[in-house]
Amino acid sequence: MNGRTGAYVPGASPLHRLPAGAKLAGLAVVCTALVLLRSPFALGGAAVVTAGLYALSRVGVAAAWAQVRPVRWFAVALFALQWVFVGVEGAAVTTLRVVVAVALAGLVTITTRTSEMMAVLERLMAPARLVGLDPFRLSLLLSLTIRTVPVLADLAGRVRDAQRARGVERSLRAFAVPLVVGALRHADALGEALSARGLDD
Amino acid sequence: MPFWCEIDSMKNAGKWRRFPTGDLARVAVFAALIAVLGLPGSVNVFGNLVPITLQTLGVMLAGVILGAWRGALAVAVLLVLVAAGLPLLAGGRGGLGAFIGPSAGFLIGWLPGAAVTGWLTERAGRSPSLLQLVVACLVGGIGVIYLFGIPVQALVTGASLPAAAALSAAFLPGDVIKAVLASVVARGVQRAYPDAVPAVHRERLRSGWGR
Numbered sequence: 001m002n003g004r005t006g007a008y009v010p011g012a013s014p015l016h017r018l019p020a021g022a023k024l025a026g027l028a029v030v031c032t033a034l035v036l037l038r039s040p041f042a043l044g045g046a047a048v049v050t051a052g053l054y055a056l057s058r059v060g061v062a063a064a065w066a067q068v069r070p071v072r073w074f075a076v077a078l079f080a081l082q083w084v085f086v087g088v089e090g091a092a093v094t095t096l097r098v099v100v101a102v103a104l105a106g107l108v109t110i111t112t113r114t115s116e117m118m119a120v121l122e123r124l125m126a127p128a129r130l131v132g133l134d135p136f137r138l139s140l141l142l143s144l145t146i147r148t149v150p151v152l153a154d155l156a157g158r159v160r161d162a163q164r165a166r167g168v169e170r171s172l173r174a175f176a177v178p179l180v181v182g183a184l185r186h187a188d189a190l191g192e193a194l195s196a197r198g199l200d201d
Numbered sequence: 202m203p204f205w206c207e208i209d210s211m212k213n214a215g216k217w218r219r220f221p222t223g224d225l226a227r228v229a230v231f232a233a234l235i236a237v238l239g240l241p242g243s244v245n246v247f248g249n250l251v252p253i254t255l256q257t258l259g260v261m262l263a264g265v266i267l268g269a270w271r272g273a274l275a276v277a278v279l280l281v282l283v284a285a286g287l288p289l290l291a292g293g294r295g296g297l298g299a300f301i302g303p304s305a306g307f308l309i310g311w312l313p314g315a316a317v318t319g320w321l322t323e324r325a326g327r328s329p330s331l332l333q334l335v336v337a338c339l340v341g342g343i344g345v346i347y348l349f350g351i352p353v354q355a356l357v358t359g360a361s362l363p364a365a366a367a368l369s370a371a372f373l374p375g376d377v378i379k380a381v382l383a384s385v386v387a388r389g390v391q392r393a394y395p396d397a398v399p400a401v402h403r404e405r406l407r408s409g410w411g412r
Contacts (some may be wrong), residue, residue: 007286007288007295007296012294016381019349024293024297027224027297031301042207053313055356067296067298070292070294070298070299070302071298071302071303074302074303078303078358081358081360082358082359085360086359090359094359098301098302098303098357098358101297103298103303105296105298106296106298107299107300108296109286109295109296109298110296111284114285114286115285117283117284117285117286118281118282121281121285125277125281131220131270131410132220133220136250137220137225140225140324141225141229141278142278142281142282144225144226144229144230145229145230145232145233145278145279146233146282146287148229148230148232148233149233149236149237149289151233152230152233152234152237153235153240154235154236156240168368172382172386173382173385173386173389176258176262176382176386177386177389177390177393179234179385180234180262180266180387180390180397181390181393182393183230183231183233183234183394184227184230184266184390184394184397185394186228186230187223187226187229187230188223188227188229188396189227190226190229190230190360191221191222191223191224191227192223194222194226194297195222195223198222198224198227199222200329200407
């Protein structure tokens with residue numbers, strides 16, 4: 001994973017070229033279908049198809065593993081638990097269903113540029129207009145947040161240093177209160193700066 | 202109301218004032234704050250693979266300090282960015298997989314969780330006591346989030362509802378500590394920065410000062 005830029009792996013495969021909206025809709029349909037599949041063979045087929053799609057996207061094994069890795073222990077625990085309660089067949093079905101769904105969702109994430117995905121999600125959030133968030137403010141809100149993460153990470157580092165200087169390293173309160181107050185100060189200064197640039201007009 | 206404010210409100214009569222720019226910045230900063238609280242890394246409890254993080258602390262704080270719907274909006278912004286593929290969840294997780302895995306319900310539950318925490322805090326008035334904050338955090342930050350998380354976990358794993366609830370009970374002590382901590386932190390913040398109380402902030406906006 002490359003820091004804060006997300007999990008997107010550049011490429012020129014058919015999957016990369018598919019529009020983000022189509023991939024999201026496809027993912028929704030496939031996940032619904034997965035819930036309906038009951039036989040281990042059908043789910044095994046789905047797993048093979050998923051592996052084939054990964055091969056088609058040519059993102060490499062490391063990127064693929066990074067998507068499934070967060071659920072690896074869960075899958076093991078789930079399989080063991082289900083084996084005890086509903087037998088090996090049911091265990092295979094449930095575990096495969098979760099792993100395949102997570103892998104497919106990961107594939108969409110890997111093959112779609114973050115900016116492209118954000119554009120689709122912004123369109124999906126259009127109803128926010130009803131509460132006074134027009135599309136411009138919505139995209140401003142999203143990009144402000146992305147910009148603010150490193151600022152606050154930096155602030156958190158400084159608060160940690162201050163904590164060390166005060167000799168209260170272990171107190172979570174001595175960490176969180178200055179962090180949140182600092183964040184609020186930053187937010188209100190940011191808001192004033194935006195107003196000053198005529199965002200309220 | 203001083204006369205210039207009246208003129209101001211007349212001037213802006215037809216405009217949307219429901220979402221002032223200052224609030225936009227606050228929502229963005231709190232969404233980022235929730236992400237940053239996930240940075241130190243998450244602690245995994247073996248068996249139930251929903252990671253324990255400080256991020257729920259951020260969710261509760263968003264509700265307590267921003268109020269109901271702005272707090273929920275901050276969570277929504279974070280979730281949209283996560284869905285778009287940014288690794289903003291604890292341990293650098295991100296992408297659509299987070300919304301499909303076993304902890305999906307807890308993640309979605311953050312939205313109503315922050316909203317209920319904020320709603321209860323708004324009811325507490327201009328100077329919420331520690332007890333009121335603890336109740337808000339317990340109900341919104343634990344009750345509501347579990348209400349969404351446990352059924353989804355049961356659905357994904359095929360376990361029965363009581364079994365899923367029993368698995369989640371392992372997180373209860375940690376979450377209670379986090380709720381109390383969120384309240385103590387919020388109380389400290391609201392003392393240092395009175396504008397961090399939703400009711401005070403709203404009054405200030407109504408009075409038309411510094412929008």
